[in-house]
Amino acid sequence: MAVHETAVKPVTSVRKGATGGPRGKRNPGRPRKSGWTPWLYLAPAIVVLGALLVYPIYQLGLISFLEYTQAQVSGGEPTTFKGLGNYRELFADEQFWQVLTATVVFAAACVVSTLAVGCALAVLLTRVRALPRLALMMAALGAWATPAVTGSTVWLMLFDPDFGPVNRILGLGDHSWTYGRYSAFFLVLLEVVWCSFPFVMVTVYAGIRAIPTEVLEAASLDGASQWRIWRSVMAPMLRPILVIVTIQSVIWDFKVFTQIYVMTNGGGIAGQNMVLNVYAYQQAFASSQYSLGSAIGVVMLLILLAVTLVYLRLLRRQGEEL
Helix, strand or coil: CCCCCCCCCCCCCCCECCCCCECCCCCCCCCCHHHHHHHHHHHHHHHHHHHHHHHHHHHHHHHCCEECEHHHHHCCCCCEECCCHHHHHHHCCHHHHHHHHHHHHHHHHHHHHHHHHHHHHHHHHCCCCHHHHHHHHHHHHHHHHCCHHHHHHHHHHHCCCCCCHHHHHHCCCCCCCCCCHHHHHHHHHHHHHHHHHHHHHHHHHHHHHCCCHHHHHHHHHCCCCHHHHHHHHHHHHCHHHHHHHHHHHHHHHHCCCHHHHHHCCCCCHHHCCCCHHHHHHHHHHHCCEHHHHHHHHHHHHHHHHHHHHHHHHHHHHCCCCC
16 A cells, blocks of 8 residues: 655745735835825815915915005006015004004913813813713803804893893993903903813813823822822823813914904904904905905914914924823
């Protein structure tokens, strides 16, 4: 009887991956085909944003270099090129610097107040039961979803000198909150914080829920107070989230228009409550100085771009922590 022997060949080959090389190693000779996949998903949004942003910004910058008033709009006079003339006129205007200073101070106050209220309520959400937490979340989201015009009108009614309940509760009689410069800014600040803090609260609350409970329990067992836990434990771990909400709040509050325009009737008495957005609107549409209003818009755009670049630099510098 013949015996069939099968020669056992030693296995010396290594399983190959999809790229043709050894498993776990990439073939340097072939390009990575997956590098374009994220950009393909982002392409529709990039096209839409480009159409909605690039062309208006181009027109804004172009008009800021032209002599473009009502005479040019109606065709009575030809449009002429002024170069940096509009910017020189703008920077030589003392009112522009006053409005810019007021805008920076007002935006900073709004950002600090919004962050303080939002973070405090986010911590409160982690301390209350489910039903009060749900009620607070629903109330905050209702404030966030309220249009700016509606919210501003409601706040004006609440602080109305004749029929508003706030003056009656505080015993202020017929005190007008919109007459004085600082009281009017304070009233607008309250409305801005009211419609802005929900974003900070929800975002920070989500970040707090992601912190391991063991860390917070260890800090509490060590005898740390709630303020010390927030300052030494929560805030460092929430730094990326706090940076994001801070930069977004700066951008939103620096561009405040509706609240100021509605609640101070276009900038207050003699323009005492003017901010850059309202100032640009009045120059462009009330005075028909469209080129000057465009120059103000370009200056605002550059300021916000500078803030964004600082934000991106912080992200890059703290990349290990993010």
